[in-house]
Amino acid sequence: MQQQRSYTTQTMGTLYLVPTPIGNLDDMTFRAIKTLRDVDLIAAEDTRHTQQLLNQFEIETKQISFHEHNKEARIPELVEKLVTGMNIAQVSDAGMPSISDPGHELVQAALAADITVVPLPGASAGITALIASGLSPQPFTFYGFLPRKQTEQIAALEQIAPQPETMLFYEAPHRLAKTLANIQQVVGDERPVCLARELTKKYEEFIRGTAKEVAEWAQQNEVRGEFVIMLGGGTGRQAAQEKTDPLAELTPIEAVKALVASGLKTTAAVKQIAKARQLDRQTLYQAYEEEK
Known part of the structure; x- marks a missing residue:
């Protein structure tokens, strides 16, 4: 020591x-x-x-x-x-x-x-944002910046989103809308999300809502400033998922590959994993094809 x-x-x-x-x-x-x-x-x-x-x-x-x-x-x-x-x-x-x-x-x-x-x-942007977010301040997980590539970002979110603690991410304005769309795809529409931008500055702002509402806000508004994304913790979704998804420990793409390797057709494998994990089938199919 x-x-x-x-x-x-x-x-x-x-x-x-x-x-x-x-x-x-x-x-x-x-x-x-x-x-x-x-x-x-x-x-x-x-x-x-x-x-x-x-x-x-x-x-x-x-x-x-x-x-x-x-x-x-x-x-x-x-x-x-x-x-x-x-x-x-x-x-x-x-x-x-x-x-x-x-x-x-x-x-x-x-x-x-x-x-x-x-x-x-x-000063720390993550802690500053968290205490005003309205989400549970403890326990929390600080992740920082998610991977930029969509398939890697979705895989990272799949791993951490079911956890019960509040999660903190940093994101640049030009990537915010895409990242929030990926979060919505992974966690569903209703998970609470809070965005914080321009912290301590004149135009400091908090946007609070569901994953769907916040993703729609990012699509419909001009996004400026550096953001802290705060995602409310999961509520046991992982345990429920494991009952219908025997490959729950794998990322979505890895799970599709495993089913295809077992003899299932690609479209059927994608359909099964997308349904089990509440993912968009076409997005998962495209991500799978990119990884081939």
């Missing part, structure tokens, strides 16, 4: 994980401002974006870029600086580092080098 040091007399530097506002700059904490001023270097996801934040609070600390596309080269460099005694703050563009943003691999590398990692509390 590894125990992280909590004292500050070490010769090596400290890695600070500093959350930044998800919209409203007033959500920046005094401690976060002080930390960004005191450290030797700020590792930022987008230095241009972070510079606007630094200017707002008159912070003059130097920055270095650290993002998804340069992390493999940058992590050894940052760890070396920490080992030599530099204190570094890592920030993402908005919210908590490592939560659907860069940071996790840097934390792992720092801990492997016996460097102290200090997290600061602050």
